[in-house]
Amino acid sequence: MSDSSSSAELATRMRTMIDRLSPGDRLPSSRELIRRYKVGPATVSQAIAALAAEGVVVTRPGSGTYVAAPARRRAGVPDTAWQSVTLADRAVDTRSLAGAVGALPEGTILLDGGYLHRSLQPTRALTAALARAARRPDAWDRAPAAGLASLRGVFATMAGGGVNAEDVLITAGGQSALSMAFRAIAGPGDPVLMESPTYPGAIAAARAAGLRPVPVPTDADGLKPDLLADAFALTRARLLYCQPTYHNPTGAVLAPGRRRQVLDTARAAGAFVIEDDFARHLGHGAPVPPPLLADDRDGTVVHLTSLTKPAAPSLRIGALTARGPVMERLRAVRLVDDFFVSRPLQEAALELLTSPAWERHVRSLGAALRERCATLAAAVLAELPGWTLDRVPAGGLHLWVRLPGGADDAVVADAARRDGVAVSAGNRYFATELPAACLRLGFAATAGHTELAEAVRRLARVDRTLGVSR
Missing domain, CATH: 3.40.640.10 (Type I PLP-dependent aspartate aminotransferase-like (Major domain))
Structure with missing residues (x-):
């Protein structure tokens, strides 16, 4: 293990060593761990602290570090299965708020945001x-x-x-x-x-x-x-x-x-x-x-x-x-x-x-949103002729686009995400049955007009790949 190895990697190796020991056994000293694993003192200290927080080891100042008793070790992973019975049907459904699960790939353009990009904030x-x-x-x-x-x-x-x-x-x-x-x-x-x-x-x-x-x-x-x-x-x-x-x-x-x-x-x-x-x-x-x-x-x-x-x-x-x-x-x-x-x-x-800054901000924000809205609307009409944009709004942060008949908004949204553009599937906006497949496209959370145009180019690529507009 090199000097650049992380404390997490060291903690993993130490767990393997601890599995071969018995409760109460003393671990090697910090000096020995430094020599054995070829790491620095800070890495050893951080690894021991992480293991102690998990309940795997117990540290005794002036004496050393020891393998924790089984009960102490189990305390780090409590059995909470009983809670499902007690909570019963009191679940709070947040699926309509969460959207797609998981981190967005690097470089993803956000057309699903509901807040202003930092450049538009006062x-x-x-x-x-x-x-x-x-x-x-x-x-x-x-x-x-x-x-x-x-x-x-x-x-x-x-x-x-x-x-x-x-x-x-x-x-x-x-x-x-x-x-x-x-x-x-x-x-x-x-x-x-x-x-x-x-x-x-x-x-x-x-x-x-x-x-x-x-x-x-x-x-x-x-x-x-x-x-x-x-x-x-x-x-x-x-x-x-x-x-x-x-x-x-x-x-x-x-x-x-x-x-x-x-x-x-x-x-x-x-x-x-x-x-x-x-x-x-x-x-x-x-x-x-x-x-x-x-x-x-x-x-x-x-x-x-x-x-x-x-x-x-x-x-x-x-x-x-x-x-x-x-x-x-x-x-x-x-x-x-x-x-x-x-x-x-x-x-x-x-x-x-x-x-006075607030009124100035509202005026400049209105102009910026108008320009972004026009850019996104024009790109959708030019690049996605099979998609229907019934309205270019005079306010707000979004466009509402209807997909061609037979399209699945969730499938399109997932494919767009994989191709680097995040959009909101229309099914999130209906409390009951979905009358048509739609997407909500936001124009306020991106860095600017260049990103908006690129986002629509990626959506057009998704449209061709999936055959949405056939």
């Missing part, structure tokens, strides 16, 4: 905001359970519709807010209506809360109000989850004429509407439609938004906006779940949102 503004927040004398004090009043005020202004800071609850990002809202409003076994297709995280969160996702079809103008009314009547659901603005994955915007219909239909059913407004700051330059909350007169809408998509994944700050007793229920869930959201992160978010 890194400088975030760093400055965090530094300013950390200098505040109360930065590390406990935050109010509902969140900092000033930050709630900023989110209230964003939401519009006459809401105020008292109507806002700060959350640890959008996914946490979604999980809280599902558990606060509905109970295990209850149905929850959802657009079809929809965000996989919503499907997973609903199922984790014991709810039954019920799909409601959409078209180019978003939810179909007549089918929504039918779904409420058939299921007696008291909850609708929807994304009216730059819907994930299709990019659709709920048509103006349908906004009032959706709200009136939910109100007639005595149901809440969870409005996932994740793309509030992801418009591509044109004015972003106001949230449904702005049209809500009766407290029907529970509005959800977050900063992770337009800023950075680790800025885990979001907000729930609601009026009436449902807000008290949400606050109660927050208190039971985790008391409050990290104050330094709230202070940093407040610094960011109230600085």
Whole structure:
């Protein structure tokens, strides 16, 4: 064994030696191990520490290292089989969130990402905001359970519709807010209506809360109000989850004429509407439609938004906006779940949102997303004529592409992954049967336009290899 051998390799050899010894036997000294295996003192020390952590050996300062007793050695690998019986059917299904299993090959281009590439994040503004927040004398004090009043005020202004800071609850990002809202409003076994297709995280969160996702079809103008009314009547659901603005994955915007219909239909059913407004700051330059909350007169809408998509994944700050007793229920869930959201992160978010840098970032981000979206759409139309792109969205982070009839989206996604491009198979976005094979292609997580064009070239190669467009 050479001087460059790792401590892991030495530990493996030592285990072979230990298997020939008895409990209580003393191992060779560190000096002897160094001589025998031709390694350095640090390598020996690290190997012994690893074996001690496993319970294979016991070290006694001033005396040496000894083979551990069998009971001590078994302790490193506990028998947890009994837990399967106790946990029973309480499994949490995360398959729709996880996507493909395993590490991506080096050089893979990410078209399956749901966050901004580092080059699009306001890194400088975030760093400055965090530094300013950390200098505040109360930065590390406990935050109010509902969140900092000033930050709630900023989110209230964003939401519009006459809401105020008292109507806002700060959350640890959008996914946490979604999980809280599902558990606060509905109970295990209850149905929850959802657009079809929809965000996989919503499907997973609903199922984790014991709810039954019920799909409601959409078209180019978003939810179909007549089918929504039918779904409420058939299921007696008291909850609708929807994304009216730059819907994930299709990019659709709920048509103006349908906004009032959706709200009136939910109100007639005595149901809440969870409005996932994740793309509030992801418009591509044109004015972003106001949230449904702005049209809500009766407290029907529970509005959800977050900063992770337009800023950075680790800025885990979001907000729930609601009026009436449902807000008290949400606050109660927050208190039971985790008391409050990290104050330094709230202070940093407040610094960011109230600085001129934020508006500059939103404008520049919109222009960058518009250009990336156009690049990807043009490449798909040129290189993959058999694939159908019904819409080039005016906001958001994704394109929704329909594959030719007979294609299997999961097979295409797996083949694309092997060829160095990660895409999202459409089956993840449906709570029940898949009406057509689709892929979601993201344009925000790549390094730039060159990668987008190369990704589509690789997809075209996959298309030819599999005969998708035949």
